[in-house]
Amino acid sequence: MKAQWQAAEIVHNDRLEIRQPFCAAGGIESTFRPATIIRRSDCVIPKSAPSNCSTWPTKGFFRMRTSLEMQSAWTQHWNEGHAESLPKDRAAGRLGALDSAWGKFFSGIPDRAKLLDLATGGGDVIRRAIALGRDFNITGVDLADLTAVSATLPIPGIEFIGSTDLSSLPFSDATFDGVTSQFGIEYADAAAATHEAIRVLAPGGCGHFVLHHADSAITQGASRSIAAYRSVFAGIGAFQLGRTVFELYRRSAPRAAIVEAETEFRRAVATLQSRLRNEPAFGLARNVVALLSGLARAPDFHAAADALRKIDTWEAQIQASTLRKVAQIDAALDRKGIDKTAEWLAGAGAVVEPPQELKYPLGKVMAWSLSFYKPPS
Ligand SMILES: C[S@@+](CC[C@H](N)C(=O)[O-])C[C@H]1O[C@@H](n2cnc3c(N)ncnc32)[C@H](O)[C@@H]1O
Secondary structure: OOEEEEEEEEEEOEEEEOOOOEEEEEHHHHHOOOOOOEHHHEOOOOOOOOOOOOHHHEEEEEEOOOOOOHHHHHHHHHHHHOOOOOHHHHHHOOHHHHHHHHHHHHHHOOOOOOOOOOOOOOOHHHHHHHHHOOEEOOOOOOOOHHHHEEEEEEEOEEEOOOOOOOOOOOOOOOOOOEEEEEOOOHHHHHHHHHHHHHOOOOEEEEEEEEOOOOOOHHHHHHHHHHHHHHHOOOOOOHHHHHHHHHHHHHOOOOOHHHHHHHHHHHHHHHHHHOOOOOOOHHHHHHHHHHHHHHHHOOHHOOOHHHHHHHHHHHHHHHHHHHHHHHHHHHOOOOOHHHHHHHHHHHHHEEEEOOOOEOOOOOOOOEEEEEEEEEEOO
C-alpha cells in the first residue's frame, strides 16, 4: 500500500489510534474506522518529530507504511480462492495482450531460472508460467498471508512468502535471474520497492511489470463499484439494525422491543432493495442485500448467534472490497506516474524500455507494461 498521511493520536506507548478516516485519491473515504489501532512500526514519523520514540508527540500526522486492514483485506481475498487476476476478462477471451506480453517475457528466460514475482497475490503470474509449461524456480512474495494460496500450488520449485512488504525484501543482493509484477508493485511504496526489485536482480537479469493504468477499464470499474456500494448502503445503518434485532433475540428481550427492531430492519432492507440498480458494479452489493433480505423476512427462523456472525461477515466483505478498490484506484498510474516508476528503476541501475499501453481487443486501455534489464557488471 502506498504510504498515507493519517491523523493519529498515541493511545499506548507503541500503538496509535486513528481519530478520523483519511481521504484517499479522488476524495473517496477509506473504510478505516476511527479508533483503528495501528502499530508504531507501521508508521514513519514526520521529520519534525523527535527521533526518540518515547518522546513522540501525542498528536499529529503519521505516515503509514502499510495498513493492517489492507493486509487483511487482501488475505481475505486470496483465502476466498481468487487465483486469477481478471477472471471475467479471461472468460470473455479479452486477455490476448496480457498473455502475449507474459509469453514474450517468459520466452526470453531459460528453464530453471530463479524468478521473483512481486505482490504475487493468488499467484496469477506464476500460474501463467506453469501453464506455458516452463520449468522455473519461482518465489512469490506479498504483503498478504499466502498460506492458503501456497496450499493450492504444492509444486517443487514454487514458493510463496506472505506478510512481506516489497519495500524491504528478505533476499540477498543479486539473488534472482528475473523479477515480475502484475498489478502489484504500484501498491507498495514504489520508490523503495523498485529499488529493492533491482537490488535482488542479478546482473544480466531482466524484469517485466504490468501495472494499473489510471485510465483503464479496470480502474473505472473499481470507481463504479465503490460508488455503487456507497449509493446502496450509505446512511442506512442496515447492518447495525440487523445486529440489534438478533441481539434482542439472543437476550430474549420483550416481544414488543423485538417487533419494533424487526420493523426498522425491514424498512432499512426495503430501502437497500430500492436503491439497487441493474448494473454489474452492484454485484457484491446485490448479493449482500439479498442475504440481508433473507434475514429480515423471517428473523425468528435463524439462530441469533449464527445471524450475528453472518451480518459481521457480510459487512466485513463490503468493507474489505471497498478498501481493495480504493487501493487499486490509488495505485493506478497516469503517464507521469509510469514515467516516474521507469525513472526509479533506472536510478536503481536498470535499463528500462519505454512504457507501453496494453489494450483490450476493442481498444480500451488495460494496463501499463514495463520491461527492463540489469546490465551485466
Ligand atoms: C491487485 S493484487 C495483484 C495480485 C497478483 N499479482 C495478480 O495479478 O493477481 C495486489 C497485491 O498487492 C499486494 N500488496 C499491496 N501492497 C503491498 C506491499 N506494500 N508489499 C507487498 N505486497 C503488497 C496485495 O496484498 C495484493 O495481493
